[in-house]
Amino acid sequence: VMGYYATQLSTTFDIEEFLPENLDITENLKFMMNEFAIAGGTAEEVYVLVKGNMAYPDTLFKMSQCVDNMGDDEYVVKAGDAADITSILSVMADYAEYSGFNDMKYNATFSALYHEYFENGVPRENTTEENITALYDWLYAYAPNDAKMVLHHDGLYDSSVIRVSANTGGDDRTVTVLYRELKEDKEPLGSNATVTGGPILTKMVMDLISESQTRSLIITLLSCLVVLSIIFYIKDRSYVLGALTLIPVALCVVWILGSMYLLGIPLNVMTLSIASLTVGLGVTYGIHITHRFAEEIVDKDVDEACRVTILHTGSALFGAAATTIAGFGLLVFALMPPLQQFGGITALTILYSFIASTFILPSVLGIWAKRKKKAIEKHG
Numbered sequence: 001v002m003g004y005y006a007t008q009l010s011t012t013f014d015i016e017e018f019l020p021e022n023l024d025i026t027e028n029l030k031f032m033m034n035e036f037a038i039a040g041g042t043a044e045e046v047y048v049l050v051k052g053n054m055a056y057p058d059t060l061f062k063m064s065q066c067v068d069n070m071g072d073d074e075y076v077v078k079a080g081d082a083a084d085i086t087s088i089l090s091v092m093a094d095y096a097e098y099s100g101f102n103d104m105k106y107n108a109t110f111s112a113l114y115h116e117y118f119e120n121g122v123p124r125e126n127t128t129e130e131n132i133t134a135l136y137d138w139l140y141a142y143a144p145n146d147a148k149m150v151l152h153h154d155g156l157y158d159s160s161v162i163r164v165s166a167n168t169g170g171d172d173r174t175v176t177v178l179y180r181e182l183k184e185d186k187e188p189l190g191s192n193a194t195v196t197g198g199p200i201l202t203k204m205v206m207d208l209i210s211e212s213q214t215r216s217l218i219i220t221l222l223s224c225l226v227v228l229s230i231i232f233y234i235k236d237r238s239y240v241l242g243a244l245t246l247i248p249v250a251l252c253v254v255w256i257l258g259s260m261y262l263l264g265i266p267l268n269v270m271t272l273s274i275a276s277l278t279v280g281l282g283v284t285y286g287i288h289i290t291h292r293f294a295e296e297i298v299d300k301d302v303d304e305a306c307r308v309t310i311l312h313t314g315s316a317l318f319g320a321a322a323t324t325i326a327g328f329g330l331l332v333f334a335l336m337p338p339l340q341q342f343g344g345i346t347a348l349t350i351l352y353s354f355i356a357s358t359f360i361l362p363s364v365l366g367i368w369a370k371r372k373k374k375a376i377e378k379h380g
Contacts, residue, residue: 002258009261010172046178046197048162048186054088055132055157057123062188063162064089064122069185070164075178077165084165088150089121092135095143105146110138133157168199172266175203209272217253217275221246224283236294244364245290248356249282255352256345265341274342278349285321285357288313293365302369306362314358321354 048066052059070076070083077084096114098106117124117131136157139147152159164182168174179200186193228242253275265271292313296305328350331343 003254004258005261006254006257009257010266044166044168044197044199046164046166046182046195046200048164048182048189049159049194049196050162050189050192051159051194052192053129053156053158054151054160055129055136057127057129057132059189059192060089060132061122063087063160065188066186066193067162069188070182073178073181073185075166075168075174075181077167086150086163088136088147088160091139091143091146091150092118093121094146095139105143107142110135110142113138164197166197166199172203172206175199179203206267210267213272213275217279220276220279221249224249224279228283228287232290232294238294240368241290241294241365244361244368245286246283247364248286248353248361249279251356251360252278252282252349252352255356256349259348259352260345265345268338268341271338271341271345274345274349277346278353281350282353282356285317285353286361288317289357289361290365293362293369297369302366302373305369306366309365310358310362314362317354317358321350325350 050059050063054060067083067085067087067089070085071078071081073083092110092114094105095107096111096118098111114135117127117135123132136147136151136153139151140153147153150161150163151157152161166178168178179195182195186195225242225246228245229239230242232241232245233239256274256278260267260271260274289309293305293309296308300308325347328343329347331346332340334340334343
C-alpha cells in the first residue's frame with residue numbers, strides 16, 4: 001500500500017513554502033502574491049523565445065498564429081477572451097490603437113505608420129522587411145523600455161520573446177500540461193521557437209534532481225549490498241546476511257515516501273534528501289541487529305538468539321533512536337515550513353528505521369536461521 005502511495009508523490013517548488021510563518025510581513029507578502037498576482041503568487045510568466053529575422057513578415061504571421069493557439073490553454077491566464085500575452089505584436093498594437101482618454105501609450109505618428117503596414121494585428125500583403133524595421137526603429141527610439149522587453153536588437157532584429165502569463169500554482173502536473181500545450185502552440189514557428197521560463201525551468205531542474213536522487217539511491221543500495229555481503233562473508237561466512245540487512249532499509253524508503261504522500265508533503269529541495277538519509281540510518285541500525293544475531297546464534301537456538309538480540313541491542317537502539325527523534329523533532333517548531341517538514345519527516349524516518357530493524361529484521365533473520373539449520377540437518 002505504501003509503495004503505491006510512494007509512486008503518487010509529486011515534486012514541487014513553491015516560494016510560499018519557504019516563507020517563515022506567524023510573521024506579519026509574511027502574511028502581507030502572501031496576500032500580495034495571491035491577490036495582486038505579483039511574482040511568486042498565482043500569476044507567473046513563461047516565455048517563448050523566437051530566434052530569426054523578426055522583421056520578416058512571415059515570422060510575424062507565424063508568431064500571431066502561436067499567440068492565437070495559446071487562447072485555449074488551460075493554465076494560461078486570460079484577458080477577456082484572449083490569452084494574457086505580451087509580444088512585439090501586442091506592443092506595437094498598444095502604441096497604434098487608441099483605447100480611451102487614459103491611454104498613455106497611443107501615438108498618432110506611430111499609429112499612422114502601423115496601420116499603413118499592418119491590418120488585424122498582422123502585416124499587410126505588400127509589407128516589406130524595411131517597413132517593419134521602420135516600426136521597430138521607432139519603438140527603440142521613443143519607447144525603448146517596452147521594445148527591449150520583447151525585441152532584441154544587435155545590428156539586426158534577430159530575436160523576440162513572447163511573454164505568457166500563467167497560473168500553475170507551482171504544481172508539477174499543471175506545469176507539465178502547460179509546457180506540453182505551449183510546445184504544441186509554438187509549432188508554426190518550428191525549431192526557431194523555444195519554450196522556457198521560471199516554472200518550466202524549475203520543473204526540469206526538479207525532475208533532474210529526482211532522477212539523480214533515484215539513481216543515487218539505487219547505486220547506494222547496491223554498494224551497501226556489496227560491502228555488507230563481503231563483510232559478513234569474511235566474519236560469518238555468509239553472503240546472505242548482507243542482503244537481509246538491507247531489507248529494513250528498502251522497507252523504510254517505501255514507508256517514508258508513502259507517508260509523505262499521505263501527509264501531503266511533496267518532494268522539494270529540502271525533502272529530496274530523505275531517501276538517502278533513510279538508507280544511512282536504516283543500514284546502521286540493521287548492521288547492529290544482524291551483527292548481534294550472528295554472534296548469539298552460534299551457541300543458542302533461533303528463538304533465544306532473537307530474544308537476546310532484541311532485548312539488548314534493540315534496547316540500545318531504542319535509546320539512540322529516541323534521542324535522535326527528539327533532536328530532529330524539535331525542527332517542527334521552526335518558523336520555516338521546509339525545516340518543519342524536514343524535521344518531522346526525518347524523525348519519522350528514524351522511527352521507521354528503528355521499527356524495521358528491531359522487529360522486522362530479527363524475524364527475517366530468524367526465518368533464515370531456521371531454514372539454514374534445517375538444510376544442515378537434512379544434509380548431514
